[in-house]
Amino acid sequence: MDEILAMPAVQQARLLRARIIAAVELMHAQLERLNEVNPQINAAIEVFHESARRAAAESDARIAAGTARAFEGLPFSVKDSIEVEGAVCTAGTVGRKHALPATRDATLVARLRGAGAIPIARTNLPDLLFAFESDNLLFGRTNHPLDAACTPGGSSGGEAALIASYGSPLGLGSDAAGSVRLPAAFCGIAGLKPTSGRLPRTGHVPPAGGWIEALWQIGPMARTVADLIAVMPILSGADGADYTSPDMPVGDASHVTMEGLRVAVFAGGCDFEVADVVRKAGRAFPNAEEAAPPCLGDAWELEMKLLGADGGDGVREYLASIGSQQVHPLLTGWLDKLQPYRTDVAGLACYWQEWDNYRAAMAAFAKQYDVLLCPAYSKAGLRHGESVLDENFRGFRHTMAFNVAGWPAAVVRGGTSREGLPIAVQVAAAPWREDIVLAVAAHLEAALV
DSSP states (O other): OHHHHTSOHHHHHHHHHTTSSOHHHHHHHHHHHHHHHHHHHOOEEEEOHHHHHHHHHHHHHHHHHTOOOTTTTOEEEEETTBOOTTSOOOTTOGGGTTOOOOSSOOHHHHHHHHTTOEEEEEEOOOGGGOSSSOEETTTEEOOOSSOTTBOOOSSSHHHHHHHHTTSOSEEEEEESSSTTHHHHHHHTOEEEEOOTTSSOOTTBSSOSOSTTGGGOEEEEEESSHHHHHHHHHHHOSOOSSOTTOOOOOOOOGGGOOSTTOOEEEOOOSSOHHHHHHHHHHHTTSTTOEEOOOTTGGGHHHHHHHHHTTTTTHHHHHHHHHTTOOSOOHHHHHHHHHHGGGOOOHHHHHHHHHHHHHHHHHHHHHHHHOSEEEEESSSSSOOBTTOTTSHHHHGGGHHHHHHHHHTOOEEEEEEEEOTTSOEEEEEEEOSTTOHHHHHHHHHHHHHHHO
């Protein structure tokens, strides 16, 4: 079963539908593996042992009856900011410790269930999602699967650590500044931030709203790009509740050919190990050119302006409204960094104009190039507590660049550092072109690892 647990989710699903393995057998092995690794990484903060086993038995009955769905019996995990029916969604913050259990699944959880998949765990994250490390006052910190002195990143760090440890084959995270891609990069798995508006965010805590809602998306995480490709059609489509999510068709990554793609490569703003991996990725495309949008260097400052236009008061008010009188120092550190960007209405209008200019410049770049390869972060990883240091914090500009743009972006493992930590390549393309992003990421996954 260890060999099966290491397989991609899509391969596990095929074995289940072919009745080569039983869903109850896979679920038992998956829960055993989760229980084995979790004491070291502290990634899962609640495990649905009983309900998962019951659902697996029901899946076996459907498979035997010939009514199996695409992901029938496949386990998956969920970041603790995405509601699972019957479970308390804490978002890692003290004020939600005793919140009422969710009365329904978040839209994307419901869609995975509708495809036959079974939720097995909620995973750890930072206080109210505001940190690039996964540590909070309710559940403590999550450790990197390869080095307990390092963080798996945040805010979807529990998801990344659990999937990388074979404790789950597939999961859901969310990303406002890199919170899917950074943990996936640090832990050596694949993750996708879809186009802004691609997936409904109904059932996320905190909910969508306000001027920053165009910065973030829920996104899938898995060990292979093939799993991201398989899950995106299941997750996509309007739900009638999140008005920002239209019924945009999802392109088929298998129809994207590498020949003729106009590939840009940017390896700046990172250490030599990361730059070497990004350039190596570029060499997987004979016609790739070193190029980058001229606005790319503005991304970090612009994201901080948009998040910090009110000096972080909106976050503080939300925390107060739910009773989070005590917050984690990592969240305090984030809010402190937003203070210098406090402005008035006229200032916000200026920020918005900068945002419009940035998106226009990115759109112009997309007319010249189909895809951009670049770092996911400036280093291979970080030790616990180091993410808020100024010299490290600016490294998150590489992921922020595509939150501000609204572009889809994925990360895929491309190499290994001298310390044995994964190094990722980030792949980005114009809005709604997840098919290009995922096709290129799959090509790199095969070429580089």
